[in-house]
Amino acid sequence: MTGIIAFIIVFAVVVFIHELGHFMVAKWSGVRVREFAIGMGPKVVQLRRNGTTYTLRLLPLGGYVRMAGRGDIDAPEIQPGMTIVIVPEDNQVKRISLSSEMALIGGMAVTVDQADLVDALEIHGYLENDDTKRLTWSVDPDATMIEPNGTEVIIAPRATHLESASAWQRLLINFAGPLMNFILAVVLFFGLAFAMPSVTTTTVDQAQKNSPAYQAGIQHNDRITKLDGHQINNWQSMQTYIQTTTKNQVAVTFVRQGVVKTATVKVKKMTDQGQKYQMIGITARQSTSAADRVQYGIHTAGQAFTQIFHSIKDLIIRPDINKLGGPVSIFKTTSDVSSLGVLAVVSFMAWLSVNLGLINLFPIPALDGGKIVLNVIEILIRRPIPEKVENYVTAFGAVLLVILMIAVTWNDIARIFLR
Structure with a gap:
């Protein structure tokens, strides 16, 4: 169970931070981010702030940023013949619902004849109980639309598209x-x-007795700076070099009391519980x-x-x-x-x-x-x-x-x- 929880946290954080980068720069560039989802799959909860709908989804793996434009493949289209619910306010439509499961206060049912939420920002159609008079409603550029799955997102005029x-x-x-x-x-x-x-340093704490480093004359407090002429800045890179070298010996450059010295040290091949590794026999001095x-x-x-x-x-x-x-x-x-x-x-x-x-x-x-x-x-x-x-x-x-x-x-x- 600990492994599963750790995996969910690690994967979610790394993907969330990645998507957060896209999100922040998109908002700064004027691209409308319609949804920022944490997780995948069915929506659990949603919250709208500053034109973006933030959703938490059922599967706690990853997430995504849904930007306005051609890449918004999840955006449903309002087709002629559809029945939708609109909420007009101050001569403009403020909310649109394509969901049959959500009722809107002050909403009116409209049978759509034509709709354009990208350029003209207009809806043409007929009231549900009157198919004799074709009406036109202007849509607010910041209107929201409730999609069939219940997610409410802001509409996307062309000027807010990624391609713009x-x-x-x-x-x-x-x-x-x-x-x-x-x-x-x-x-x-x-x-x-x-x-x-x-933390480890590149200074030697101890050269193990009779180890290759000990036999080559490396001592306590020697600060290692190079291996075979390659600059060494941390203990981990030194370990990596020794573990991966195909040479039988390495030239170790170190500083002792302000004097630069070089020693040739044999690389000893070892096996422990079936695992093969290489060593020269030194430990790192720790620092706080x-x-x-x-x-x-x-x-x-x-x-x-x-x-x-x-x-x-x-x-x-x-x-x-x-x-x-x-x-x-x-x-x-x-x-x-x-x-x-x-x-x-x-x-x-x-x-x-x-x-x-x-x-x-x-x-x-x-x-x-x-x-x-x-x-x-x-x-x-x-x-x-x-x-x-x-x-x-x-x-x-x-x-x-x-x-x-x-x-x-x-x-x-x-x-x-x-x-």
Whole structure:
């Protein structure tokens, strides 16, 4: 149960922050955000504030931002012959209901002949008990519409559509989601640095007796700065280098009492309970100082970005579905780290947030990165990309993502549960 709760919280927070980025920049750009949903599936509760309907949905996984425009595929259309309920006020329609389950105070039933809530902002039709006189009602640009599922959202005149924003504004809207994931990760890494009892430094606390480092002359209080000429800024990056090197020895550069020295240290291969690893036999000095905590936060965040970026680059160069993980894999990992405590879950959330941000910047249609590419093309050619072309590209990307998600999910299930 702890693993399930941790998974829901981690996944919800990371996706919520991502969507919050899109939401904030869209509002700033004048794009109407009709709904901000937390979770998926049937609506549980809704609240309207400043032109946006905030909904909490039944399945506590993810969420979405519903912007006005072509991408608002959930928006129902008012078709001729439909019977709707309108609430006129001050010679303008303020509320419209397409739901048969909700009654509106002061509402009147209208059989629609024609409706335009995008450009003309008018409804033409007949009162329910009088089909002899065709009437016209002007619609307030800020009127709301109750959809068949009961969700009440503001209408979307063309000037408020995503497509009406400039290419630069749309680019910023698309980039804002990944950016917020990066900001979340940095905040979490700094939070971890100050929440932990102490943080590791690159200064040696102890060289274990008869270990390769001890035999090479490395001592207590030596501050390691380089491995094989590569700059070392934190203990984790040093561990990663030693674990992944294919060399039998490494050149360790360190500072002792202000003097820079270099020692050649053998890499010892070990096996513990079937797990293979490499070591040189040193432990890190712990610190509780604010300066070291800040440095730890900076370097850990930098390491996360660098390591995940290189992993993605390796995936592109050498594609392998086993290098990808979907919701099943995330659930399994979250369940594993939840047994290690709250700090471990927060650390995983930070790494996952970086991962989600970078993956979303892939130049694949339907992802934020693919949309950004289209925005850049539009900026360069100085004219809008034809709607048909954009729709085809986006549809292709969506199909590709669905196929990839199915393949990754099945691979996760097979790898984790069936082997």
